[in-house]
Ligand SMILES: Nc1ncnc2c1ncn2[C@@H]1O[C@H](COP(=O)(O)OP(=O)(O)O)[C@@H](O)[C@H]1O
């Protein structure tokens with residue numbers, strides 16, 4: 001089976017006001033099979049969004065992109081804009097954090113979804129497209145779909161608007177759904193409902209998904225595999241279970257510690273410090289200034305992503321081998 005999405009050595013550079021170039025994405029290899037869910041996790045600024053924007057050609061002008069990103073074997077990097085527009089919104093659906101910005105506030109939501117449909121399928125009448133919008137509302141569990149498709153974005157609550165955006169992303173039956181922090185702006189209860197919805201869609205429609213989040217808890221129950229990113233690199237990669245139960249990278253361990261504990265104490269463990277700027281990256285491993293396990297080599301050499309224990313990990317002193325050493 002050929003992968004649905006595969007990136008190889010994907011790199012992105014930006015230039016600052018002084019004309020200095022810096023790498024924001026430093027060679028990212030990801031792979032997703034049809035129907036699989038990949039969670040990309042990391043704190044703000046780790047390069048999660050730009051990686052996905054690069055393959056949809058949504059980065060601002062002036063960004064330098066290199067490497068490869070193939071969707072069903074077709075190279076997306078450097079694809080002519082007209083062809084990428086064809087893919088976007090048809091074979092690849094997108095959902096972002098802020099659904100208000102995705103909708104035009106002066107048009108009825110149903111009309112906007114119908115337009116997204118007729119744009120890619122010119123043989124469909126407006127009336128049939130509206131019927132399809134209604135069916136999609138039903139699919140994403142928006143109550144009273146026939147009434148709701150005639151309403152404007154401001155008449156929807158945050159959670160309902162996010163459902164409507166997911167409906168729009170599904171309008172042309174995509175094979176891949178990219179959801180960038182789809183639940184971040186929502187309160188906890190609504191967040192859980194949207195995640196349930198994504199889980200159901202994945203099960204019922206067999207859509208492949210890339211789910212981007214800063215919250216490992218969000219991907220825990222839905223992703224098949226996880227890529228943990230830090231400072232523009234993947235620092236750990238593996239199945240969801242392996243990343244959780246055979247954690248090799250101290251950063252992933254920190255993120256798992258940052259997940260609210262389920263024992264009711266409400267305690268949060270945090271990683272001290274803040275992520276680096278791309279123009280002022282620490283030497284060696286970017287995470288070393290914040291790492292409680294740091295040793296001399298970490299300041300000197302950037303670790304490669306390689307197979308360690310159950311996961312792939314970019315760390316000179318991964319936790320799994322450390323445990324083994326203690327056991328000896
Ligand atoms: N247009 C831009 N110009 C310069 N730097 C940028 C630009 N867009 C993003 N970056 C930098 O790229 C890095 C990754 O950003 P992003 O992918 O948005 O992070 P994430 O989604 O993980 O929070 C950040 O350090 C950010 O400052």
Ligand SMILES: [Mg+2]
Pocket residue numbers: 048049050180
């Ligand atoms: Mg982001």
